[in-house]
Amino acid sequence: MTGKSAKITQRHLDAASAVLNWYDSHRRHLPWRAGPGQPVDPYRVWLSEVMLQQTTVATVRSAFAEFTRRWPGVADLAAASRDEVMEQWAGLGYYARARNLHACAVAVVNDHGGVFPDTEDELRKLPGVGAYTAAAVAAIAFGRRAVVMDGNIERVAARWQAITTLLPAAKPEIHAEVDALTPDHRAGDFAQAMMDIGATICTPARKSKGRLSQPDCDACPLFETCSGRQGDPALLPLKKPKTPRPDRFGVAVVAEDEAGNILLERRGDKGMLGGMLVFPGSNWADGTPAQSRYPLEDYQAAKRLLEGGEAVTLNGNVEHIFSHFRVILTVIRVKPASGEGWLKVPKNELSGAALPTVMRKVARLAGLEAW
Ligand code: SF4
Known part of the structure; x- marks a missing residue:
């Protein structure tokens, strides 16, 4: 300045x-x-x-x-x-x-x-x-x-x-x-x-x-x-009152294939979590707690993982606070019918992968890692 x-x-x-x-x-x-x-x-x-x-x-x-x-x-x-x-x-x-x-x-x-x-x-x-x-x-x-x-x-x-x-x-x-x-x-x-x-x-x-x-x-x-x-x-210093942080809701899908690999995708370079590995999932949308089981309609690729697979919605949510909003994620575990098209990381190597903190929380809720 x-x-x-x-x-x-x-x-x-x-x-x-x-x-x-x-x-x-x-x-x-x-x-x-x-x-x-x-x-x-x-x-x-x-x-x-x-x-x-x-x-x-x-x-x-x-x-x-x-x-x-x-x-x-x-x-x-x-x-x-x-x-x-x-x-x-x-x-x-x-x-x-x-x-x-x-x-x-x-x-x-x-x-x-x-x-x-x-x-x-x-x-x-x-x-x-x-x-x-x-x-x-x-x-x-x-x-x-x-x-x-x-x-x-x-x-x-x-x-x-x-x-x-x-x-x-x-x-x-x-x-x-x-x-x-x-x-x-x-x-x-x-x-x-x-x-x-x-x-x-x-x-x-x-x-x-x-x-x-x-x-x-x-x-x-x-x-x-x-x-x-x-x-x-x-x-001091005096600060302008903060506007309350809004909530956003979404779904994360923890998919494990027959060989014990976890399916991930890499986000594009631009925007939030750019370049990081994430679990497939929905977009994160503004909403209310009643919408916390946000459908995957907006994200067909993740939705397809659930089709024909054995899916379980886990108890509890993942909450994570970013600078401008809080995200609340519902986590679904699934054994998908096919893991084609996703990045595959062996389950026991997940802790070394470039997962951001919010996704580590998802992994923890899914019982994958002791983070
Ligand atoms: S700079 Fe801070 S700690 Fe130092 S005298 Fe002033 S108010 Fe006290």
Whole structure:
């Protein structure tokens, strides 16, 4: 995001200096971070930043270890097949990231000789690299002065400046403050320090027994300069009320052929779960709970699996929450008369297949895997 910068005041300079001093002794030790004085590997920075979007640090720790063990450098990742990358990504969600991850590695190798470009502008030309990732990699891996703003930094800055404009309209205002706070030197350390403050001290407010949890201002390096502390910082940043998430309903068909193979299909590259393996099933339609046994009329291929086969509708549903809706799936198990035309995965290899989380839940309900 570009925008106007706030006027840099002594308060900004004092705050930035306090944040960097704090970072020198309080930084989180994360597997993708270089220690003080160690060289920074842009591949590890980029990989971790892509993984950390929409995924928790705890989940990313193990996924990052697996990825870097299997593909220690960008050339190794580029040489992998896309299917291998999708399989390794399974369970991390937002699968467009995995497709872009592989495409980006290929572009770095083919177009940049295997070396990541070192400016925000050049980084942004890579597949899947948006404003946030470009700024983070430029600052952390290459020491560029770049304004990095993720959810943690956004919250800390909004509280520090006591910004009361509602999000998302407040983003340019918050960005301007982060810009004014970001030092010319050690911009990467500054960004990581702000992320750490947001993750460990100036944490999101959680409601418990009718009360909001409070940030730990006494432990915060921004204590002296923070304006939000004068009021109730837990209320900030203010957000536009969310519209309720609608429900969608559908059917998933778990079909097992005579040889013990599970029948799957691969979704097209575009759209939700693009490129992932899924069980055959209906479209997911808006509706009501009464429609949860949504017919397969709209999806003849899956419906044909049930014709002439032994089908059982399982008790219970699979529920899964996506960012904009919740899906409720009825699961039917069937021994189909024919498995022609479907991808076949042996039942005992299903756990290694690139199934998204919602489909793993389907497998679990069908008793296929102990996920
Ligand atoms: S002083 Fe408190 S409100 Fe202000 S940035 Fe630090 S933790 Fe957040």
